[in-house]
Structures are given as C-alpha cells and as structure tokens.
Amino acid sequence: MKIKEIELFAINLPLIDPFIISYATYDSIQSIIVKMTTDDGYIGFGEAVPDEHITGETWEGTFQVLKNHLAPAVIGLDPRQFEKLHDLMDHIVKPAPAAKAAIDIACFDIAGKSMNVPVYQLLGGRYHEKFPITHVLSIGEPQKMADEAAAKMAMGYDSFKMKVGTNVKTDVERIKAVRARVGEDIAIRVDVNQGWGNAATTLTALRGMEELNIDWLEQPVMDNDIDGLVEIKAKSAIPLMIDEGLRNERDMREVIAKRAADKANIKLMKCGGIYPAMKLAVMAEMAGIECQVGSMVESSVGSAAGFHVAFSKKIMGSVELTGPLKFSKDIGNLKYDVPFIELTDKPGLGIDVDEAVLAELTVFSEKITA
CATH class of the missing domain: 3.30.390.10 (Enolase-like, N-terminal domain)
Known part of the structure; x- marks a missing residue:
C-alpha cells in the first residue's frame, strides 16, 4: 500500500x-x-x-x-x-x-x-467506554457566563471549563458567579490561556479562588515559564494543568523533571498527531501525571482522532473535544449523546465526510x- x-x-x-x-x-x-x-x-x-x-x-x-x-x-x-x-x-x-x-x-x-478496525484498536485497544463532555464557557460578563452554565446544566452537562485571562479581579468575579449559579457539585475547571502572565499575578488570583472548589487551573503563566508553574504548584493546593507549555517530548521531560504540573493537556495539533500524542501519554503515565485530550476546536475529523487517543489510554481522565458542537456547519458526522461521547466500532476514524x-x-x- x-x-x-x-x-x-x-x-x-x-x-x-x-x-x-x-x-x-x-x-x-x-x-x-x-x-x-x-x-x-x-x-x-x-x-x-x-x-x-x-x-x-x-x-x-x-x-x-x-x-x-x-x-x-x-x-x-x-x-x-x-x-x-x-x-x-x-x-x-x-x-x-x-x-x-x-x-x-x-x-x-x-x-x-x-x-x-477502529483507530483505537491500533493504539492498544479501547479502555474507556464513554467520556462525559465538558462544556467550555468562553469569556463574557460574569452573569452571562453563569446564565450559559445554568442553561447547559439543564441539558445534562455536569462539568465546565471557564475561559478567563483578562484581569484578575474580573476573572475571579466570573468564577464566583458561575459557582454560585451551578452549586457545589458541578465540576469547574479554569483555563487562563497564559492570560495572567506570571506566578505573582496567578497567586493573587488564587487567593480569591480558594473557597470555590476548582477542579484544576490550566496554563495561568506564559507557555515558556515552566519555573512559574513550579512556584504556583508549590504554593497552592489547586491542581495545576499545563497546556500551551506542553508541545513535545522535550517539554514533557522538563515538566516531569521539575514536577511542574499535576495534569497535562495533550492536543494533537500541538504535538503533531496521534502517534506523538501516544508517546506523550506514555511519558505522563510513567510519571503519574493525569492527562486529557484537549481541543483546538477541530471539525469531526480532528475531534474523532483525539477521541481515539483518549479512549485507548487509561491515564486519560477527561476530554474536551467539543468543536463539532460549536459549529453551525461541520464536514463530518461525529456523534455526541450530550453530555457524553461514545465512539462507534466503525473502521478508521469512524466518521463520514x-x-x-x-x-x-x-x-x-x-x-x-x-
């Protein structure tokens, strides 16, 4: 062939x-x-x-x-x-x-x-039967984000990733508003996308978030500031996830060596596809770092590829591949049973374009x- x-x-x-x-x-x-x-x-x-x-x-x-x-x-x-x-x-x-x-x-x-065979059979076989899907709240006014979270709760979602990263005071208000609306039993993950810049600003923000029961904090500092993550992790009890700072095996080695993060967000677009993503997952597994497969807001094609990685590895604790749910028109037919995703046993990626x-x-x- x-x-x-x-x-x-x-x-x-x-x-x-x-x-x-x-x-x-x-x-x-x-x-x-x-x-x-x-x-x-x-x-x-x-x-x-x-x-x-x-x-x-x-x-x-x-x-x-x-x-x-x-x-x-x-x-x-x-x-x-x-x-x-x-x-x-x-x-x-x-x-x-x-x-x-x-x-x-x-x-x-x-x-x-x-x-x-499905792609996950090429990666070691299927380990997970299904994953809950986390709804991503893009940055907005605090009450608008809280209203969106409440509406998604009514659809069955029980976890949210909040996009923040503007100024600390407003970001903390956003998180407080969503927590107040959804209650204590709903998982909230906070993704800063490097927006707080450094460890000092992040630690200021964390003081306002200590009682908000945050699942994890994702990439609060600049992508090349691994030492900043180390400082934050040492001074906060909130689990820390690395995203933009993790692209390849070299980055993963540094994260492991410095114990810079509790969790790793592996994205196929950052590392080069399915094959290198599996290498990163194995490295993380050896170091006891829980992983998720994250999203760059791909169509059904890229999202399905990410799901095959996630479903095949025990170390994967979550997925955030919600691109097809955000599009008014998609090129593929990846199926969601909101708030879950359940892959079929169709060969290849399992989707039709x-x-x-x-x-x-x-x-x-x-x-x-x-």
Whole structure:
C-alpha cells in the first residue's frame, strides 16, 4: 500500500457563537482538511487547525508547508509506517505540528480502514467506554457566563471549563458567579490561556479562588515559564494543568523533571498527531501525571482522532473535544449523546465526510500527486 494522492482543502468552519479566549476572538475556525488516497483505493482524512499563539503556525503557512513540503515527501510511502513518516516529516520541517498532524491523522484513518478496525484498536485497544463532555464557557460578563452554565446544566452537562485571562479581579468575579449559579457539585475547571502572565499575578488570583472548589487551573503563566508553574504548584493546593507549555517530548521531560504540573493537556495539533500524542501519554503515565485530550476546536475529523487517543489510554481522565458542537456547519458526522461521547466500532476514524459541505466551506485547495 502506497500513498498515491493528497488533496488539501483550506476551509472556514462557521461557529454558532463567537469563541472568546484571553488572546483572541473567533467568529469561525480556519482549518485545513487532508484527503489522502492510496494506490489500492483507500481514502483517509486528516485535519490541521493551526494557531499562531499556540502551535506557531498560520492557516496560510500551514497550507503551504503541506502543499510544498510534507505532502510531496510522503507520496509513495506506506501510510501505516508511522515512525518512518514522522521521522521524515521531522527532518523536512520543524516544528509545524498542526501540518504534521493532518498527515498523521489521515494515515491512521487509512490504516484502520485497511485493517477493518477502529483507530483505537491500533493504539492498544479501547479502555474507556464513554467520556462525559465538558462544556467550555468562553469569556463574557460574569452573569452571562453563569446564565450559559445554568442553561447547559439543564441539558445534562455536569462539568465546565471557564475561559478567563483578562484581569484578575474580573476573572475571579466570573468564577464566583458561575459557582454560585451551578452549586457545589458541578465540576469547574479554569483555563487562563497564559492570560495572567506570571506566578505573582496567578497567586493573587488564587487567593480569591480558594473557597470555590476548582477542579484544576490550566496554563495561568506564559507557555515558556515552566519555573512559574513550579512556584504556583508549590504554593497552592489547586491542581495545576499545563497546556500551551506542553508541545513535545522535550517539554514533557522538563515538566516531569521539575514536577511542574499535576495534569497535562495533550492536543494533537500541538504535538503533531496521534502517534506523538501516544508517546506523550506514555511519558505522563510513567510519571503519574493525569492527562486529557484537549481541543483546538477541530471539525469531526480532528475531534474523532483525539477521541481515539483518549479512549485507548487509561491515564486519560477527561476530554474536551467539543468543536463539532460549536459549529453551525461541520464536514463530518461525529456523534455526541450530550453530555457524553461514545465512539462507534466503525473502521478508521469512524466518521463520514460530506464532500459537498467540504466543497462549500473550501476557500482554496490543491491536489498533489506523484
């Protein structure tokens, strides 16, 4: 089996509501879909959702990296040779993780389909039967966020991730408002997306949050400030999760060595796809660091890939892959039974891509052949 052709589709995925986090507001999500075809007719889909603030990649740049470098290089290779594929991509360009993830995911989709098994069977088999889905509250006025949480509770959600990261006083008011509305039994996770900047500001915020029963605090400091996480972790009882500061094996080694975090948010777009995500999960498991598979607000393609990783590893305690629930139009049919996700046993990623919708959302495209 050899990769014969790769088609690239740069698309805009329309959001139902704007998604607001500490460093940006999104009205739509810019994604690149890879359609990979083999010489014996198997078709796999992959996805790249780059973010210049997190992966260091732009939408346009990622398309060009795929078009001019990665896609031509993997034409003619066996899509099931994951180690060799990643070694080749790593020699061609560094780091470009979202671009590599698109190739990686499409290869896993093909491998599963060719063997007539779900991707999670290629990763050690299914461990979890289902995961509860955490609803993400984007930044808003305190009472607006509390109202949204109450409405989602009525739909069955029992955990929330709150996006904060503006100024400490207002952020604490947001958390207090949501906690007061949802009660004490609902899980609240707080994601700062680097917005508090440093350990001193974060510790000030934590003094206002001590009685709010927070599940964990995620990435309060800048992504390169591992020592700042160490200081916060030493001075606070609230569990600490690393996200933007964890991209690759080198980052994970430093986190483990310094005991800088209690939890790790592994995202396929940050690390380069399914194969490197599994490596990070194994490293975390050896160090006793609980993991989740997080979201870059991917379509059904990227979200399904993340779920296969999460379902296959015991160390995964949570998932936040809610992109398809946020779109007014999606290219795939990943199924949610809100507030749960339950993967099927269909081969590959287990989803169907609606190519008519894909064409409708495409801004520009390219085909690469041998």
